[in-house]
Amino acid sequence: MSAPIDPTETSAWAQLQQHKAALKPDLRGWFAADPDRASRLSFDAADLRVDLSKNLVTDEILASLVRLAEETHVAERFAQMLEGVHINTTEDRAVLHTALRRPAGEQPSLVVDGQDVDHDVHEVLDRMRAFATRVRAGEWKGVTGKKVTHVVNIGIGGSDLGPVMVYEALRPLADAGIEARFISNIDPTDLAQTTADLDPATTLFIVASKTFTTLETLTNARLARDWLWAGLQESGAIDGTDEAKTDAVAHHFVAVSTALDKVADFGIDTDNAFGFWDWVGGRYSVDSAIGLSLELALGPDAFEELLAGFHAMDVHTASTPLEKNVPVLMGLLNVWYNNLLGAQSHAVLPYAQLLHRFPAYLQQLTMESNGKSVRWDGSPVTTDTGEVFWGEPGTNGQHAFYQLLHQGTRLIPADFIAFVNPAYPLQDGDRDVHGLFLANFLAQTKALAFGKTAEEVEAEGTTGALVAARTFSGNRPTTSIFASALTPRVLGELIALYEHITFTEGTIWGINSFDQWGVELGKQLALQIAPAIEGDSEAVEAQDASTRALLDYYRAHR
Ligand code: F6P
Numbered sequence: 016m017s018a019p020i021d022p023t024e025t026s027a028w029a030q031l032q033q034h035k036a037a038l039k040p041d042l043r044g045w046f047a048a049d050p051d052r053a054s055r056l057s058f059d060a061a062d063l064r065v066d067l068s069k070n071l072v073t074d075e076i077l078a079s080l081v082r083l084a085e086e087t088h089v090a091e092r093f094a095q096m097l098e099g100v101h102i103n104t105t106e107d108r109a110v111l112h113t114a115l116r117r118p119a120g121e122q123p124s125l126v127v128d129g130q131d132v133d134h135d136v137h138e139v140l141d142r143m144r145a146f147a148t149r150v151r152a153g154e155w156k157g158v159t160g161k162k163v164t165h166v167v168n169i170g171i172g173g174s175d176l177g178p179v180m181v182y183e184a185l186r187p188l189a190d191a192g193i194e195a196r197f198i199s200n201i202d203p204t205d206l207a208q209t210t211a212d213l214d215p216a217t218t219l220f221i222v223a224s225k226t227f228t229t230l231e232t233l234t235n236a237r238l239a240r241d242w243l244w245a246g247l248q249e250s251g252a253i254d255g256t257d258e259a260k261t262d263a264v265a266h267h268f269v270a271v272s273t274a275l276d277k278v279a280d281f282g283i284d285t286d287n288a289f290g291f292w293d294w295v296g297g298r299y300s301v302d303s304a305i306g307l308s309l310e311l312a313l314g315p316d317a318f319e320e321l322l323a324g325f326h327a328m329d330v331h332t333a334s335t336p337l338e339k340n341v342p343v344l345m346g347l348l349n350v351w352y353n354n355l356l357g358a359q360s361h362a363v364l365p366y367a368q369l370l371h372r373f374p375a376y377l378q379q380l381t382m383e384s385n386g387k388s389v390r391w392d393g394s395p396v397t398t399d400t401g402e403v404f405w406g407e408p409g410t411n412g413q414h415a416f417y418q419l420l421h422q423g424t425r426l427i428p429a430d431f432i433a434f435v436n437p438a439y440p441l442q443d444g445d446r447d448v449h450g451l452f453l454a455n456f457l458a459q460t461k462a463l464a465f466g467k468t469a470e471e472v473e474a475e476g477t478t479g480a481l482v483a484a485r486t487f488s489g490n491r492p493t494t495s496i497f498a499s500a501l502t503p504r505v506l507g508e509l510i511a512l513y514e515h516i517t518f519t520e521g522t523i524w525g526i527n528s529f530d531q532w533g534v535e536l537g538k539q540l541a542l543q544i545a546p547a548i549e550g551d552s553e554a555v556e557a558q559d560a561s562t563r564a565l566l567d568y569y570r571a572h573r
Contacts, residue, residue, distance in 0.1 A: 016104050019390040019525025020087045021397045027083035035355045040071045040490035042464045060341035061327035061508045066495040069464040080347035081337045087523045099127030103529035104391045110529045112299035116325040147310035151191035158266040159252045163219045167196045168308040170223030171231045175199040177301025178308050180376035184369045187438045188313045195312040201231040206238050215246030222270045223305050225297050227277035243267050271304045296529050298379045317503045324507025332515045342512050346519025352428045354398045362429035363406035366456040374406035383531050384517045390525035400524045410455050428492045436500040463491040
């Protein structure tokens, strides 16, 4: 990899500093003076309509931002990623999640480091389809001969957040009498509550772990195996012999991993394992075999439509000029707000209850990717990186934190995501409830952009100190993402959109968005502290004073 380019040394950055100094945000004035602003700053990216016009930018600012992308070689690095260049420098790996969604037969075929990537990806997809078809049809049976009714995915981080989020988003499509559940936390509450009402005879566990070494996942997998054996023995379905237990695991456990040797060590037949590769980062893996629970519950067609959506956004990103390239423009806007205007966080506000886990999913995608202080050559970053992503679905958020968005002192850019057609079209008398919901989406972005002046407040009869309290400054930036309906394809496009926004920001900052060394220290220390929890006095003594005091409290109260 070539040395990262310092964005603050570019000519675009100097221009942006000048724009910042001259900036007088005036969305009311800008819209009044420019009847084409909304249409000029609205873009189509695959099936998404993205309106950037309520952002705090002029055409000149946007031109300088595009220039920043040019000077930091965003498009060139994206092309390198698609080709399999080892842009994950600290792990010396290619970054090829985009290869997971290339259609079969795409030419020229993708061969990287001697691996026929297209062939391998489609081989696993075919196996997933065949397996899902058997399970959904009831041909794959539990040890007592019953059909699977519950699939429980055991995984954490990227091996959990993507599948949960997509399952929740597309749940209305679950059509085979199979419910998916998810266990991630090593807090034993998670496993205990998730399995409490399940019948072991009709439950299939998927142990999902890229490395198959993750403490939480392997601990939960062992607990689940014990739960299965105990339940089957209690009902008389199996006896306690090793043979019977092995047979039970063969019927009720499958695995998804890049480490198939470790899957075998756990006791899962590798014929019942689905692989992927080290060039798929955990947080970019929902479109790999990590999505197996989705194929089982929602069906192979829905999963493949999801992949087609991802691919459509990849094509948009790879082939659209920067000034119309939606992920690049949204990434650039984030840089503008973070690095030039001092924002520290970014709200993502889906007006779709089905997307209630989308902000949590985005937190890993964006913050594990771009929460870095060094660049890909090991030198310190030259700007702030990695804003905090957060959010909740509207309208719930409106009744919780929107007060701060409207009248607080901080700049918080927000993305609103909405769909024209609802999953559940319900009427309240004559009223279309989804229409009312969408009116809220439009109202909020309007209020944030244009506010309410003191004169307008006074014209309503308000006087005195209340006028200031009831005034809205406006000029609070939002992006509106609109699509016809939350289909698998549209969801794939939406996820890929944020993947490539994250890529754009990481490239401008010069960081490797594909490693996560920052999670290692805590994992190591947990293993060192575990014996202290068990009472090992040497391990207790080895701790700092604060940790020792907390251990004392633990011992005194257990
Ligand atoms: O949190 C660190 C991390 O490595 C994530 O990047 C990853 O998604 C998660 O742990 C789970 O890892 P694995 O799939 O290997 O169990």
